[in-house]
Amino acid sequence: MSRIGNFTRPDTAPTYFIDFLDFLDRYADVKNFRSEAAKRMELVAGVKVLDLGCGIGGAAFPLAGITGPNGLVAGVDISSALIEVAKRRAAGLPGIEFRVGDANAIPYPSGFFDVARTERVFLYLPDRLAAIREMKRVVKPGGQVWLMDTDVDSTAIYSTKPALTRKMTSIVAASMPNPNSARELPALAKQADLKDIKIETFAMATPHEFFVRAMAGSLSKAAEDGAVPLSEVDEWLSEQALLHASGDFFQMWLFVLVRGTV
Numbered sequence: 001m002s003r004i005g006n007f008t009r010p011d012t013a014p015t016y017f018i019d020f021l022d023f024l025d026r027y028a029d030v031k032n033f034r035s036e037a038a039k040r041m042e043l044v045a046g047v048k049v050l051d052l053g054c055g056i057g058g059a060a061f062p063l064a065g066i067t068g069p070n071g072l073v074a075g076v077d078i079s080s081a082l083i084e085v086a087k088r089r090a091a092g093l094p095g096i097e098f099r100v101g102d103a104n105a106i107p108y109p110s111g112f113f114d115v116a117r118t119e120r121v122f123l124y125l126p127d128r129l130a131a132i133r134e135m136k137r138v139v140k141p142g143g144q145v146w147l148m149d150t151d152v153d154s155t156a157i158y159s160t161k162p163a164l165t166r167k168m169t170s171i172v173a174a175s176m177p178n179p180n181s182a183r184e185l186p187a188l189a190k191q192a193d194l195k196d197i198k199i200e201t202f203a204m205a206t207p208h209e210f211f212v213r214a215m216a217g218s219l220s221k222a223a224e225d226g227a228v229p230l231s232e233v234d235e236w237l238s239e240q241a242l243l244h245a246s247g248d249f250f251q252m253w254l255f256v257l258v259r260g261t262v
Contacts, residue, residue, distance in 0.1 A: 014081035018056060020213055021082070029204050034059050034119070037148060037257060038066065040200075046097045047114040048072040050138060052103055052131070053121030055079075057086035060096060069094035074108065076101040103131040108138045115139065115148040122181045122188075132192035139262045145194055151182035157211070158250040161239060164261030168219060168236050171228055175218040180257035194260025202255040208244035211251050212237075 010017040022029050042050065045068040051060045054075030064073040067230055075098040077083050088099040101107040103118075116135040122128045135145050153173040159165040173179035189197050206214075216237060223230040243249040 010079040011081045017079070018085055021055045021058060023210070023213065025056070027206070027210070029206070030058075031062075033202060033204060033255065034062060036202075036258065037117070037119075037146065038238060040257075040259070041115055041117070041144065041146060043067055043115065044138070048096065048112065048159060049074070050106070050108070050113045050116040050135070051075045052106065052116060052118040052135060053077055054086060054098065055082050057096075057098060059117075059119055060086070060098070061089075064093070064096040067095060072097065073111070074099065076103075076106055076108075078102055078244045104134055106134050106138050111138050111140040112137050112144045115146065116143070117148070119148040121148055122147065122149045123152065123176055123178050123210045126177065128178065128181070128184075128188055129191055132160050132188060132194070135196070136192065136262050143262050145189075145260050145262060147185045147189060147260075149181040149185055149254065149256060151254045152176050152179040154180075154183070154254045156250075156252040157240070158243065158248065159236070159239060161236065163171050164232060164236050167228070168215075168233070171222045172215050172218045175221070182254060185256050185258040189260045192260075194262070196259075196261045198259045200257045202257065204253050204255060206253060207260055208240065208249045208251075211240060211249070 043063065043066045047067050048071060049063055049067060051073060052058050053075050057075050060073045060075040067073055075086055075095045077100065080100050083098050083100045089218045090096050090098060099107050104127060116139050125131050132145065139145060155169050157165055157169060186197065186199050219233045223233045240249060
């Protein structure tokens with residue numbers, strides 16, 4: 001089973017990540033979160049929007065419905081496999097395009113976009129400050145940069161075994177390059193000299209299927225590496241499965257949205 005932390009190298013297991021992103025893109029609460037973020041961006045027809053770390057385009061396609069055929073939504077992702085899927089799904093659609101590119105070397109000229117956004121990407125980036133500065137470079141003066149991320153180290157999961165739960169969630173957080181990314185976004189935005197910074201927080205509950213997809217692989221790998229006894233992993237995953245069966249499963253994630261002006 002692939003680990004979610006491997007989003008740093010998605011082409012090592014593209015089938016897993018394509019399936020995982022498809023699952024997320026269908027999830028109603030993810031759609032609602034993106035819709036609320038888009039409302040705050042106040043996008044109109046004809047504007048140009050960068051979606052950095054676009055994956056298979058789950059957020060880009062709804063945005064293109066707002067900016068229209070005379071605007072542009074440009075998705076950039078480091079994964080050629082994910083971009084291939086996004087390009088195939090966008091074939092023949094006006095006002096949307098996808099390119100392979102690095103967050104620290106966005107393949108567009110300076111001042112090209114009106115808005116740049118990124119969602120659940122800074123969890124994985126080795127140099128987030130450089131990425132914000134690169135987003136600033138490709139946004140015109142007065143344009144906006146939107147940073148959205150989740151805080152893996154703040155994941156809340158109901159359990160009758162709280163000490164074991166803290167241990168398991170800490171192991172999953174440790175498998176991520178930047179598990180505290182959401183809480184660090186405001187400071188990063190300030191360090192990058194974004195102006196008129198605004199901050200909002202959201203919480204999102206996710207189903208048991210997401211829990212298994214997002215956490216079980218990291219825990220299994222930790223057990224294989226000897227970082228935690230397999231018996232403890234099995235005990236905790238079994239308890240969560242039982243809670244799911246009884247209707248008592250609950251997992252909640254904290255999201256932070258930071259907006260700044262170039």
